[in-house]
Amino acid sequence: MVGVCQHWRQTTPPYAKLWHCAAMANHTTTDQTLGAAPPVGRDPTTSLRLLAVIPHPDDETYAMAGTLAAAAQRGARCQVCCVTRGEGGGDPNVRLGELERACALLGVAPPLVLDWPDGGLAELPVEPALARLRALLQQARPDVVLGLGADGAYGHSDHLALHRLLRLTVFGLEPVDRPQLFEAVFPPGHFHRFWRALRRAGFKSVPKGWGPERFGAVTADVVLPIAGFAELKLAAIAAHVSQLNGRAPADFLMPGLMQPLLEEERWHHVTWADGVSS
Numbered sequence: 001m002v003g004v005c006q007h008w009r010q011t012t013p014p015y016a017k018l019w020h021c022a023a024m025a026n027h028t029t030t031d032q033t034l035g036a037a038p039p040v041g042r043d044p045t046t047s048l049r050l051l052a053v054i055p056h057p058d059d060e061t062y063a064m065a066g067t068l069a070a071a072a073q074r075g076a077r078c079q080v081c082c083v084t085r086g087e088g089g090g091d092p093n094v095r096l097g098e099l100e101r102a103c104a105l106l107g108v109a110p111p112l113v114l115d116w117p118d119g120g121l122a123e124l125p126v127e128p129a130l131a132r133l134r135a136l137l138q139q140a141r142p143d144v145v146l147g148l149g150a151d152g153a154y155g156h157s158d159h160l161a162l163h164r165l166l167r168l169t170v171f172g173l174e175p176v177d178r179p180q181l182f183e184a185v186f187p188p189g190h191f192h193r194f195w196r197a198l199r200r201a202g203f204k205s206v207p208k209g210w211g212p213e214r215f216g217a218v219t220a221d222v223v224l225p226i227a228g229f230a231e232l233k234l235a236a237i238a239a240h241v242s243q244l245n246g247r248a249p250a251d252f253l254m255p256g257l258m259q260p261l262l263e264e265e266r267w268h269h270v271t272w273a274d275g276v277s278s
């Protein structure tokens with residue numbers, strides 16, 4: 001199954017690659033037809049279910065808003081599960097309202113929200129957390145799960161913790177129940193500047209000593225051109241008023257950081273070979 005996706009990497013338009021890999025979710029690896037291209041004119045997105053599992057309200061925006069909007073526009077059922085209420089960054093009710101608004105703008109279903117502690121995901125007891133995520137996936141039955149990559153975008157400890165938990169959960173499922181897992185990756189070194197700013201500001205939730213090579217180190221398997229959804233992505237960012245601190249949506253997180261992320265969204269298709277400890 002994985003080999004098929006790798007085979008497609010060189011020859012297939014990026015959306016089709018994501019959709020094709022995704023459409024194979026929950027099918028057996030013995031079905032030889034899986035290697036064939038979808039029939040011309042058939043969009044395999046239509047019946048897909050995508051579930052993005054994110055640490056905080058606003059992680060659905062800079063990392064994946066274009067992908068979610070594109071998939072929703074093509075008829076996929078998309079939903080975001082945010083595992084915290086974002087209380088580390090302000091009033092949780094305000095933050096969840098902003099998340100709901102962003103999801104509505106992107107055309108995805110109202111978000112699911114867990115009440116795990118913002119800033120404390122790395123300290124969660126692992127087994128109960130895995131059980132909760134497993135129950136979530138068994139209930140939502142997504143074909144595709146979207147998450148953050150091994151650098152947690154900018155190394156936030158919650159992002160890193162959820163990255164590990166999500167990999168363990170997905171690959172702990174029986175193959176027949178296992179969704180395809182795609183992780184958001186970014187241009188090499190992209191978030192190092194933001195990480196440095198957080199370190200300088202004394203932000204404790206990012207690790208010490210990470211060089212630029214730690215950010216965006218994973219090769220993207222799928223690069224989605226999302227310029228057509230840039231305005232929608234900016235609108236979703238703008239919905240998170242409490243996080244903008246007066247900045248323009250295009251300057252979210254820090255000035256100049258969003259521009260490449262309005263052009264493309266990059267995804268790593270996770271396989272067994274990736275392991276779960278990175």
Ligand SMILES: [Zn+2]
Nearest residue numbers: 055056059156
């Ligand atoms: Zn976050």
